[in-house]
Amino acid sequence: MASNVLPHPRVWFITGSSTGFGRALAEAVLTHGDRLVATARHPERLQDLVRSSPDRVQLLPLDVTNPPQSQDAAAQAVAHFGRIDVLVNNAGYGLLGAVEEATDAETRQELETNFFGVLHVTRAVLPFLRRQRSGHILMMASVDGFIGETGAGIYNASKFAIEGLSEALAQDVAPLGIHVTLIEPGYFRTDFTGRSLKEAARQIEDYAQTSGVAREQVRHINGKQPGDPKRAAQAMIHVVETAHPPLRLVLGADALSRVRHKLQQVKEEVDSWEATTVSTAFAATSTRSSG
Template structure:
């Protein structure tokens, strides 16, 4: 990516979104920073008025997304990189999670990003290039007690993204799924982490996750600025990966999970294969 690019970054007011925006500005690119509350971006806009603009948008407002994307293209001429980053943490056992909570999380983590993808793709196809960055999580590859709803949305996003990558590759469009572990993004902070109403029956399982999140803000090992740099490195690679885990914890957890899946598959392979018709 040697030429200046136009980035559209959602959830840009904090965490990964802000770090990605700052990295793009430092590289000489232009950022359209999307956030529900743009006041948190005032300092960046004041410092780099020719490199960043802030747009107020709730990505769950899918009816407005096409209008916003069309406006950005009309004023900037193109969108080179879409970063679907807007999101939040949610903790709760499956039984604790209400239908409304689950649907709201899918609106934020799946349907909003899908609407943004569909809005930018005609422009990227016309310009024969671009990149779509999907902020998933280590929880998009594996899950554990208390993170079922969160992981369900990220699993869905990864499934969509894997198919998307195959569909848009002929047009020169890259898809990068980012799978961070624990980073100091503020998602665990007061007022940011969302907890379903607690059921004491799950104190020893989902409860452990609830306490980890409640006590973990500010102690996560991951640096969002280094994550942004890693994302840029992957996008600039001649052969970029589809999935990019970030952090020792993410790499270790995913490798361990893959070993478990492989071991279980081998253990039950005979039973799994003995399900075809006996036609011979």
Template structure:
């Protein structure tokens, strides 16, 4: 069955590969870009099955306009992909407030703007599938990416709650949680606040250096990730969580195994906080 997609952030990375694959498979795609020239080029290449739209997810009016234009051009939407985002790296103590606010504006409030614009349409149709591209960093935290982790943890929670709210209406939600893929995430798309405090150089600083050093050499294949998401939206009962990449699958399992053991070890303290039976 042909699907109609709305995908944010299609100039590079997962968005680009997913939009190209969906078009190649015969689906229809509305794709957002921040540059008019990129949007026009996408429209030209996509022909009758696609439209490029200009919308920065930080701009609420632009997002609403893009969603309305997508529905008008494609007739309806089946799949909405919250893909636009970036990684802010640096020690939590040292990342400037303005950068923290920008990270959350793009990674959290941006997807919220998209959701609020598309949900009336999906609720009316009583169908649809929302993909939130979060990260294994939305399930596990690492030194040097705490602000990014916070933004993705927030999107994870929004996705989980939304799934419970719209599931009875026939709308699916999946939080897609990639590990390291060969996109621009760790390169030109990222921002870096280098540690000035010596205490953080062996933790945050070292992990930031590791991330930079393997940029372009990550094991994850963006084309295979796109195929996984294309297949995902055709499942009758799609999952709420989909770690992408072996490191993401292992990382998620390790995280929840560790949490389970920790909770069980200290359950006597937690249980003791209630009024006596």
């Protein structure tokens, strides 16, 4: 049987390579002997990657909210390395606050980065993957793209959008030899709950016991998250090297227990409402006489 595994060395195209998962993956990819297109809003800060592997790294400026820059970056990557094997849609940030507290501008900015950013970059890279009839897209979603929680509603919306997009995209591109995998981490020790975390400026007293508590808890976990981004990077390399990669890869024991709990809850609720669910079809009509 023909192997579906991408050829080695691979060309990785990573968004948001400056810190956290993106940076850890960039380093791991190079250690693994692969080639790297490291994109970032400030690529000049990644010069050390070029110094470590001058022939295997291309640095490119990319703010994912800028569609023409996404097109340019994809084209430059292919002009430089001849192909892209793995696209990692990693760039993103969190927004804390109750759904009602987040303003329209705060909400749109979050979706502009976490959803439309992913869409722009994916659409820029897909023509090359289609031409190759191979490739793997890793979508850095989150356990928060599977489970909604107070204080994270807008972030949840952005990541749930990635989940739906990716499930459909995976089916669009499967016949073309392209894989899509959603990465769903729990808490990992990156800059996510530090410098990258935004908070809705408005606070409504009525949400003090729900979203307000969540705002406190998330800030408190910064620096104490159980997940190691370097180990996450190894897991992402492993999934790309698998002949039959999963649609979803949950990362971290914290995320795993939350996902299992939600699956159980959904099953119980769907089952207990079954009678109402199936009661909504038109009443069965008796066979009409023809005369």
